[in-house]
Amino acid sequence: MIKVEHVSKHFGGVHAVNGVSLEVNKGDIVCLIGPSGSGKSTLLRCIHGLETVDDGAVYMDGELMDPADKAKYREQRNRMGFVFQHFNLFPNKTVLDNCTLAQMTVLKRSREEAEKTALEYLDKVGLLDKKDSYPNQLSGGQKQRVAIARALCMNPDMMLFDEPTSALDPEMIKEVLEVMKDLGRQGMTMIVVTHEMGFARHVANRVLFLDQGHLVEEGDSEAFFTNPKSERAKDFLSKVFYDAQ
Amino acid sequence: MWETFLSPDNLTYMLKGAGASLALALGALIFGVMIGVVMAAMKLSKSKVLNVIGSVYVEILRGTPMLLQVLFFYLGVPVLYQMIAGTRLRVDPYVVGLIAMSLNSGAYQTELIRSGIQGVDKGQWEACETLGISYVTMMKEVILPQAFKRIIPPMVSEFITLIKDSSLISCIGAAELLYTAQVLGAKYYNYLDPLIIAGCMYLVMTVTISFIARKIEKRMAVSD
Numbered sequence: 001m002i003k004v005e006h007v008s009k010h011f012g013g014v015h016a017v018n019g020v021s022l023e024v025n026k027g028d029i030v031c032l033i034g035p036s037g038s039g040k041s042t043l044l045r046c047i048h049g050l051e052t053v054d055d056g057a058v059y060m061d062g063e064l065m066d067p068a069d070k071a072k073y074r075e076q077r078n079r080m081g082f083v084f085q086h087f088n089l090f091p092n093k094t095v096l097d098n099c100t101l102a103q104m105t106v107l108k109r110s111r112e113e114a115e116k117t118a119l120e121y122l123d124k125v126g127l128l129d130k131k132d133s134y135p136n137q138l139s140g141g142q143k144q145r146v147a148i149a150r151a152l153c154m155n156p157d158m159m160l161f162d163e164p165t166s167a168l169d170p171e172m173i174k175e176v177l178e179v180m181k182d183l184g185r186q187g188m189t190m191i192v193v194t195h196e197m198g199f200a201r202h203v204a205n206r207v208l209f210l211d212q213g214h215l216v217e218e219g220d221s222e223a224f225f226t227n228p229k230s231e232r233a234k235d236f237l238s239k240v241f242y243d244a245q
Numbered sequence: 246m247w248e249t250f251l252s253p254d255n256l257t258y259m260l261k262g263a264g265a266s267l268a269l270a271l272g273a274l275i276f277g278v279m280i281g282v283v284m285a286a287m288k289l290s291k292s293k294v295l296n297v298i299g300s301v302y303v304e305i306l307r308g309t310p311m312l313l314q315v316l317f318f319y320l321g322v323p324v325l326y327q328m329i330a331g332t333r334l335r336v337d338p339y340v341v342g343l344i345a346m347s348l349n350s351g352a353y354q355t356e357l358i359r360s361g362i363q364g365v366d367k368g369q370w371e372a373c374e375t376l377g378i379s380y381v382t383m384m385k386e387v388i389l390p391q392a393f394k395r396i397i398p399p400m401v402s403e404f405i406t407l408i409k410d411s412s413l414i415s416c417i418g419a420a421e422l423l424y425t426a427q428v429l430g431a432k433y434y435n436y437l438d439p440l441i442i443a444g445c446m447y448l449v450m451t452v453t454i455s456f457i458a459r460k461i462e463k464r465m466a467v468s469d
Contacts, residue, residue: 048375050371050374050375074377077375077377078377080375081375082375084368084371084372086368087368088366088368088369088371088372089372090369090372090386090387091391092387092390092391092394093386093387101376101378101382101386101387102373102376102377102378105378105379105382105386106376106377106378106379150376151375151376154376154377
């Protein structure tokens with residue numbers, strides 16, 4: 001579904017992503033993990049086109065995603081939903097309006113139709129009763145669930161998550177991960193940048209480990225966690241799993 | 246002496262002047278917002294040419310005295326017009342005053358609006374981008390409503406500044422508040438009382454506006 005070929009991105013002299021290639025098939029749940037600054041978020045943003053690619057290319061269903069081909073590029077991008085670390089809900093709009101704005105203006109749905117879809121997805125993330133609230137009246141976990149519902153309202157073929165739980169209080173993390181897990185069960189293709197190793201291990205079917213902009217290791221998630229091949233991944237895993245002994 | 250100035254005729258005359266000042270300030274504020282939105286859009290656009298036009302406008306209007314600008318439009322532009330068109334241009338001091346004040350205020354409001362827009366979290370732009378929302382919809386529905394909320398307090402001080410600056414229009418003979426005070430002062434050979442009355446009228450306008458603005462701000466803070 002998505003193919004990334006030798007993508008590189010640098011900011012000034014810093015190589016954030018360095019010649020990374022990967023492939024995501026329909027129904028895959030792929031987790032990008034690695035230390036801070038390893039380039040995983042940048043890579044995800046390159047896939048969506050939030051960052052321009054300096055070198056390499058991204059293909060969707062075998063077709064090049066080319067910013068110069070504006071109409072097609074737009075259509076390709078609209079097939080991907082994106083969830084941010086900091087939610088980025090519109091604070092001047094209610095939860096329901098957050099979910100209907102793009103539906104009405106981009107997909108040209110009628111208000112009734114947009115609201116019906118929005119309520120359906122808000123129900124799915126368990127926030128139907130918050131439809132008339134403003135984002136600032138919600139907890140972090142609720143905000144992120146609204147953000148997920150808002151993205152789903154656009155009926156994307158795949159969802160990209162950029163550290164969706166990193167800005168949350170610890171007790172809010174589970175409710176968001178549960179929503180994502182359900183989404184995966186229903187067959188949504190997902191690419192998730194995360195520090196939640198439990199999620200990567202048990203929900204993802206594939207893990208990509210990045211370090212300093214390079215794709216160091218890639219594999220089946222269970223295999224990666226039980227038996228990492230590279231020294232760098234072993235070292236990383238030994239540090240993220242706190243062992244009191 | 247006070248009775249003279251507070252007589253119905255003279256008081257009405259000055260109140261009319263105050264009304265003119267308020268109308269000029271309000272007009273300049275509104276036209277200034279329009280100019281400001283356009284110029285801010287130019288300064289924020291990717292086009293170098295538009296950036297330069299926006300910057301030059303702001304620098305000239307903010308970098309020269311407003312009194313000079315008023316005189317330029319009242320005394321300078323007709324000369325320019327005669328040189329080009331060959332005929333005399335009759336200018337109305339109110340219209341010229343409004344144009345000069347709007348252009349001047351527009352320059353200040355350009356900067357207010359630009360910084361208000363830039364102050365909106367970058368994540369809001371990105372969220373719109375990932376949802377496929379067009380630039381115009383994004384500006385109208387997401388960015389400007391948030392920007393304007395931040396802009397309101399400095400916009401109110403701009404309005405108050407405009408009420409005070411409208412007194413500069415007196416120099417070209419528009420009967421705004423200060424002008425009426427000067428006329429009455431000359432008429433009765435006493436400038437003290439009319440100037441004090443005019444001062445009080447300016448104060449009533451500016452203090453009332455600040456008061457209302459604070460109320461609005463409080464109400465908006467609640468809806469957040």
